[in-house]
Ligand SMILES: Nc1ncnc2c1ncn2[C@@H]1O[C@H](COP(=O)(O)OP(=O)(O)O)[C@@H](O)[C@H]1O
């Protein structure tokens with residue numbers, strides 16, 4: 001069973017004059033451990049699709065099923081619980097809280113869910129992204145690439161089945177971008193998360209399993225990128 005299944009989704013936004021059709025019949029599935037890159041020019045619908053995939057927004061038509069749960073059938077409380085347990089997000093501008101240390105930022109989703117053992121679990125995730133020694137630093141004491149690594153640790157601290165990343169390297173230099181891509185690859189391979197990542201970088205997409213190209217709200221191309229052994233390394 002796919003971790004997320006998007007079925008013939010249409011999304012229209014209300015605008016002043018005519019409605020904007022941001023997605024026009026998109027179907028897409030992402031399996032556990034699969035890393036999918038979503039490419040296409042600005043305005044083609046990438047962010048809209050990620051928001052629907054994470055049940056942050058809802059389609060005008062079509063269905064979104066996350067880990068077997070049809071999001072249209074859930075009430076607000078169930079949706080909040082679903083997002084908290086099963087979905088993680090990574091953003092272009094990191095969205096770390098400036099007044100919290102790296103470790104406290106990573107702990108936050110666990111704190112909000114009322115869980116225990118939060119420090120140990122946060123440190124374990126910081127170790128996975130090789131940022132454990134920066135646990136007590138504040139975001140302004142970190143580079144962009146380091147902030148994104150902390151943000152990745154935060155996005156996976158609760159063990160989500162689905163990770164959504166919107167232009168995660170869009171604000172990074174090429175060296176940091178490569179590190180972040182390798183870490184996302186590790187999240188898919190070692191934690192078995194399904195990852196859907198919007199990116200402008202075809203170079204970055206090479207490390208993913210499947211490339212999906214959107215154009216004007218439709219899927220224009222869908223390509224398997226081969227087994228791990230044949231994957232072209234970044235560089
Ligand atoms: N909240 C909104 N209200 C109205 N139109 C929107 C809204 N969000 C996105 N759009 C429009 O939907 C289309 C797709 O946008 P988006 O999903 O952000 O694309 P991308 O992430 O690929 O740049 C664009 O035409 C954009 O202007």
Ligand SMILES: [Mg+2]
Nearest residue numbers: 046047048198
């Ligand atoms: Mg976008």
